[in-house]
Amino acid sequence: MSVLDKLDFERPTKNEIDSRIEKLRVRMVEKDIDFAILFQNTDIFYFTGTMQNSVFFISKNGDILFFVEKSIERAKRETYFDIIPVSDNNGIFKIIKQKGFKGRVGLELDVLPSQIFLKLTKELNLSDVVDVSGIIREIRMIKSEYELRQIKKSGEIVDAVFRSAKDLLKEGMTELELASILESVGRKNGHNGAMRMRGFNQEMDNITITQGSSGTVVGYADAPILGQGLCPAVPHGASLKSIERNIPVLIDYGACFNGYITDETRPFVIGKLDSFFELPYNVAFEIIEKISETGKEGVNAKDLYNLSFELVKKANLTEYFMGYGEGKVNFLGHGLGLEINELPVITPKHDIILQEGMVFAVEPKFILPGKGVIGIEVDFIVRKDCLERVSNSSYELSVL
Amino acid sequence: MSVLDKLDFERPTKNEIDSRIEKLRVRMVEKDIDFAILFQNTDIFYFTGTMQNSVFFISKNGDILFFVEKSIERAKRETYFDIIPVSDNNGIFKIIKQKGFKGRVGLELDVLPSQIFLKLTKELNLSDVVDVSGIIREIRMIKSEYELRQIKKSGEIVDAVFRSAKDLLKEGMTELELASILESVGRKNGHNGAMRMRGFNQEMDNITITQGSSGTVVGYADAPILGQGLCPAVPHGASLKSIERNIPVLIDYGACFNGYITDETRPFVIGKLDSFFELPYNVAFEIIEKISETGKEGVNAKDLYNLSFELVKKANLTEYFMGYGEGKVNFLGHGLGLEINELPVITPKHDIILQEGMVFAVEPKFILPGKGVIGIEVDFIVRKDCLERVSNSSYELSVL
Numbered sequence: 103m104s105v106l107d108k109l110d111f112e113r114p115t116k117n118e119i120d121s122r123i124e125k126l127r128v129r130m131v132e133k134d135i136d137f138a139i140l141f142q143n144t145d146i147f148y149f150t151g152t153m154q155n156s157v158f159f160i161s162k163n164g165d166i167l168f169f170v171e172k173s174i175e176r177a178k179r180e181t182y183f184d185i186i187p188v189s190d191n192n193g194i195f196k197i198i199k200q201k202g203f204k205g206r207v208g209l210e211l212d213v214l215p216s217q218i219f220l221k222l223t224k225e226l227n228l229s230d231v232v233d234v235s236g237i238i239r240e241i242r243m244i245k246s247e248y249e250l251r252q253i254k255k256s257g258e259i260v261d262a263v264f265r266s267a268k269d270l271l272k273e274g275m276t277e278l279e280l281a282s283i284l285e286s287v288g289r290k291n292g293h294n295g296a297m298r299m300r301g302f303n304q305e306m307d308n309i310t311i312t313q314g315s316s317g318t319v320v321g322y323a324d325a326p327i328l329g330q331g332l333c334p335a336v337p338h339g340a341s342l343k344s345i346e347r348n349i350p351v352l353i354d355y356g357a358c359f360n361g362y363i364t365d366e367t368r369p370f371v372i373g374k375l376d377s378f379f380e381l382p383y384n385v386a387f388e389i390i391e392k393i394s395e396t397g398k399e400g401v402n403a404k405d406l407y408n409l410s411f412e413l414v415k416k417a418n419l420t421e422y423f424m425g426y427g428e429g430k431v432n433f434l435g436h437g438l439g440l441e442i443n444e445l446p447v448i449t450p451k452h453d454i455i456l457q458e459g460m461v462f463a464v465e466p467k468f469i470l471p472g473k474g475v476i477g478i479e480v481d482f483i484v485r486k487d488c489l490e491r492v493s494n495s496s497y498e499l500s501v502l
Numbered sequence: 503m504s505v506l507d508k509l510d511f512e513r514p515t516k517n518e519i520d521s522r523i524e525k526l527r528v529r530m531v532e533k534d535i536d537f538a539i540l541f542q543n544t545d546i547f548y549f550t551g552t553m554q555n556s557v558f559f560i561s562k563n564g565d566i567l568f569f570v571e572k573s574i575e576r577a578k579r580e581t582y583f584d585i586i587p588v589s590d591n592n593g594i595f596k597i598i599k600q601k602g603f604k605g606r607v608g609l610e611l612d613v614l615p616s617q618i619f620l621k622l623t624k625e626l627n628l629s630d631v632v633d634v635s636g637i638i639r640e641i642r643m644i645k646s647e648y649e650l651r652q653i654k655k656s657g658e659i660v661d662a663v664f665r666s667a668k669d670l671l672k673e674g675m676t677e678l679e680l681a682s683i684l685e686s687v688g689r690k691n692g693h694n695g696a697m698r699m700r701g702f703n704q705e706m707d708n709i710t711i712t713q714g715s716s717g718t719v720v721g722y723a724d725a726p727i728l729g730q731g732l733c734p735a736v737p738h739g740a741s742l743k744s745i746e747r748n749i750p751v752l753i754d755y756g757a758c759f760n761g762y763i764t765d766e767t768r769p770f771v772i773g774k775l776d777s778f779f780e781l782p783y784n785v786a787f788e789i790i791e792k793i794s795e796t797g798k799e800g801v802n803a804k805d806l807y808n809l810s811f812e813l814v815k816k817a818n819l820t821e822y823f824m825g826y827g828e829g830k831v832n833f834l835g836h837g838l839g840l841e842i843n844e845l846p847v848i849t850p851k852h853d854i855i856l857q858e859g860m861v862f863a864v865e866p867k868f869i870l871p872g873k874g875v876i877g878i879e880v881d882f883i884v885r886k887d888c889l890e891r892v893s894n895s896s897y898e899l900s901v902l
Binding site: 154211214217289320331339 | 511513541542543547551552553554555556571572573574575576580609611612613614615616617618619620633678679681682683685686687689690692694695696702703705707719720721722723731732733734735736737739740758760761762828829840
């Protein structure tokens with residue numbers, strides 16, 4: 103018996119995979135895309151159940167060619183599709199050409215490297231190319247009950263880490279020390295060791311611990327707090343700053359279970375919360391409460407942003423909300439799934455009507471220059487009549 | 503004082519940065535590339551000293567435009583170049599257009615997403631595009647003394663992890679348990695928390711622990727042993743397999759200090775090494791010894807592969823060397839630097855004459871189906887008259 107057989111991770115059923123494929127096919131027909139060729143590991147995993155070195159072809163008639171370079175043995179074990187073994191992309195292009203597929207092709211233009219794009223369009227003589235990543239991201243936005251079970255288990259890892267943090271956080275230890283121990287706690291609780299973020303140049307820490315000045319350093323990413331990191335080469339995550347009394351410590355932790363990512367933040371303080379942080383903390387807490395009560399299927403995500411922003415305005419904190427100065431970002435939340443930057447985005451810029459099965463993080467955070475950071479992040483599943491929490495742990499400030 | 507000022511990571515001098523830029527410019531002139539536009543975070547870091555959200559433009563005359571979207575404050579602190587603040591790629595394209603740069607452009611076609619490529623070539627009306635990533639990888643292949651100091655410090659983290667492994671490795675614990683603790687040890691010793699690998703769909707664990715069956719699972723990547731991971735969604739790294747007596751445990755650990763990566767593997771055994779593994783272990787050990795004695799500037803890397811392969815042949819182990827069946831890879835070593843898959847590659851396929859300042863890992867490994875894995879990985883710096891070890895720890899089998 104292989105060790106592979108001993109793992110009790112639940113796999114998607116054939117019905118589930120078929121339904122994902124059918125959604126893609128229907129959207130391709132709508133958009134008049136004759137065929138799509140997928141190269142990105144996460145997209146291929148979503149549609150096939152395996153994440154080996156492979157390329158996935160689908161026509162709008164439902165013809166599927168699943169090319170696997172390596173490992174064929176492992177892919178066979180994990181997918182319901184027949185596999186076409188290939189030794190490189192040339193072999194793939196040759197077969198697609200022979201089959202005579204013609205017309206408009208959909209590619210993941212947001213991530214597909216130019217080299218592959220140029221070779222592919224030349225070899226297959228493609229002139230009508232469109233980006234299929236938008237469609238895929240929209241399909242992946244609505245999670246099945248199978249996926250929601252994985253996300254809830256991912257939430258259990260988050261709970262375990264925050265529980266441990268209460269015992270482990272001590273005055274004088276560095277952010278890095280605490281981060282390294284909590285990462286280890288997460289791994290022992292089943293964290294898969296990945297934290298995927300779609301896009302070029304994207305990097306993601308499993309944990310970001312910030313306090314005071316380290317939280318207010320503006321980062322390169324589209325995130326309100328990125329952490330300072332240890333050096334210019336890795337400018338994100340925990341720093342060597344020592345934990346002080348009375349200043350809030352933010353622990354932003356991302357779990358990954360069976361590929362599914364959760365992402366929550368809790369505020370902690372040793373001693374007594376400096377009064378300066380009380381108002382923004384209360385507003386962050388109120389935003390989470392308000393969104394919990396208001397959100398459900400049919401609600402516009404923009405309205406969730408706006409009602410939050412009203413609370414921020416009333417407290418005169420708009421300048422510090424979701425970043426300060428060049429660090430300000432224009433969203434309050436983001437979707438979660440196989441990647442940490444899925445749809446929907448909770449932003450004033452777009453109307454997105456919530457649908458059952460969406461999963462998103464809401465992260466009201468305040469960056470107070472010269473002082474520090476305070477905020478909360480909680481993940482929600484959209485249900486017909488409510489929002490359901492992903493994790494179970496309290497999001498109140500932990501006073502230690 | 504910002505916490506940024508407290509970190510004692512050594513930064514490249516202006517002279518060092520200037521010399522990197524000059525190498526690029528000279529190679530551009532040789533290849534008749536009129537200008538290059540770099541988008542990849544690691545390439546930009548190498549040429550500027552900062553890894554913010556930015557784009558780097560250089561003409562063959564040495565005109566430089568360093569566009570930074572975010573964080574301008576942090577980039578200013580970290581680079582010697584003047585910064586042009588921009589809010590998106592459109593702003594960048596507009597400025598380049600206004601300056602009237604024309605001719606052949608070099609882009610990182612191996613990693614640049616098609617979407618950016620298409621937009622860029624359209625907006626700037628570019629028709630003569632070449633891949634500049636080969637040139638950049640060749641320049642980055644030869645490390646400066648500054649870089650070698652960072653790599654040696656990265657090697658110290660490797661030593662610390664292997665030292666701890668001797669104390670921590672116990673019968674009955676899972677690979678995951680041990681991996682999670684050793685990751686934590688590495689972080690506390692200054693591991694930056696990144697493990698960069700150039701290319702699309704590339705993922706990399708800081709640590710891969712394998713024993714017996716978990717090591718023989720063929721992985722998707724171009725590596726002899728990838729680890730089984732916990733589930734199909736993250737098919738690499740440590741598994742839930744429990745550590746047994748008498749079967750070798752391989753710990754493959756990658757450190758990152760100041761952005762510079764090292765990558766070594768040590769074999770361990772609890773009890774007595776099953777005699778089945780003795781011959782391949784001895785051959786792996788002999789390969790490392792032989793390469794240590796033979797390698798130096800002027801030697802062809804292909805010859806290092808071939809002399810190793812002769813030892814493997816003499817022992818009748820070619821079938822199991824560097825993978826088995828579909829898992830076989832065609833190299834014995836790979837370059838190291840800011841990424842884990844740099845040049846040179848130690849392979850029979852290419853002639854690469856070793857030059858002082860190259861850094862590479864040599865990893866003779868044997869995959870014995872139904873039995874397990876054994877091997878060693880050691881990093882070397884090429885010097886005029888010898889190879890210099892990167893780490894200090896013994897690479898002999900640790901019998902616990």
